[in-house]
Amino acid sequence: MATDIEEPTLTVDELAARAGVTVRTVRFYGTRGLLPPPVIGPRRVGHYGQEHLSRLALIEELQHQGMTLAAIERYLQQLPEGLSAHDLAIHRAVVASWAPDSAEEVSRAELERRAGRPLSAEDLDRLVAMSVVREAADPGTYRVDLGLLRLGVQLLDVPIAHETILAARTVLLKHTRAAAHELSLLFRDEVSERASVEAVKDLSAHMQPLVVQALLTTFQRSLKEELREWLTEES
Numbered sequence: 531m532a533t534d535i536e537e538p539t540l541t542v543d544e545l546a547a548r549a550g551v552t553v554r555t556v557r558f559y560g561t562r563g564l565l566p567p568p569v570i571g572p573r574r575v576g577h578y579g580q581e582h583l584s585r586l587a588l589i590e591e592l593q594h595q596g597m598t599l600a601a602i603e604r605y606l607q608q609l610p611e612g613l614s615a616h617d618l619a620i621h622r623a624v625v626a627s628w629a630p631d632s633a634e635e636v637s638r639a640e641l642e643r644r645a646g647r648p649l650s651a652e653d654l655d656r657l658v659a660m661s662v663v664r665e666a667a668d669p670g671t672y673r674v675d676l677g678l679l680r681l682g683v684q685l686l687d688v689p690i691a692h693e694t695i696l697a698a699r700t701v702l703l704k705h706t707r708a709a710a711h712e713l714s715l716l717f718r719d720e721v722s723e724r725a726s727v728e729a730v731k732d733l734s735a736h737m738q739p740l741v742v743q744a745l746l747t748t749f750q751r752s753l754k755e756e757l758r759e760w761l762t763e764e765s
Contacts, residue, residue, distance in 0.1 A: 563603070637670060
């Protein structure tokens with residue numbers, strides 16, 4: 531995975547404030563190996579970057595899913611080395627997708643606070659196109675998918691046209707729905723016709739994280755191959 535180019539610039543106090551945790555929590559996670567060590571600068575001051583912030587967000591999401599600290603440690607140990615902040619944000623989005631619904635209704639001010647930046651009308655249109663945000667029934671409020679918000683905000687700075695985002699969303703919905711249909715047919719063979727609703731839900735709960743992770747990994751590898759072939763043709 532690619533690493534972040536941005537140099538670590540956050541002090542431990544700034545990192546804790548941005549992540550919404552205490553300095554003690556940051557240091558505790560560091561001693562447990564959940565966070566990589568900071569970059570030591572002048573005067574022996576530790577500096578943290580976007581990778582640390584994204585990793586804290588991932589830990590928070592894992593805790594939200596009910597995972598114990600030991601389970602979180604095992605999960606993080608299984609991640610590939612050198613993950614960038616962007617990669618970690620994708621993993622957080624995957625984890626958030628395990629929950630039935632991670633959306634909340636928030637005001638414009640609260641949305642911008644959670645996004646960590648002011649949002650223009652164009653920014654909101656792009657987030658809507660990515661299915662991260664949509665207008666709620668009450669004027670001035672928005673229904674936001676918190677699991678995708680951080681990733682969506684990062685994509686705001688990517689130079690892609692609004693129409694391209696809409697087209698990409700259509701392509702993804704089409705093919706993921708087809709994959710979900712094929713997988714559901716396979717899973718039906720594993721459950722008898724007389725199985726209870728609870729048994730079906732139990733199978734889904736066990737399989738969904740594995741399937742989502744498999745789809746993510748397969749997509750990343752396929753996209754890299756497509757880009758490699760494209761660049762080879764261009765050169």
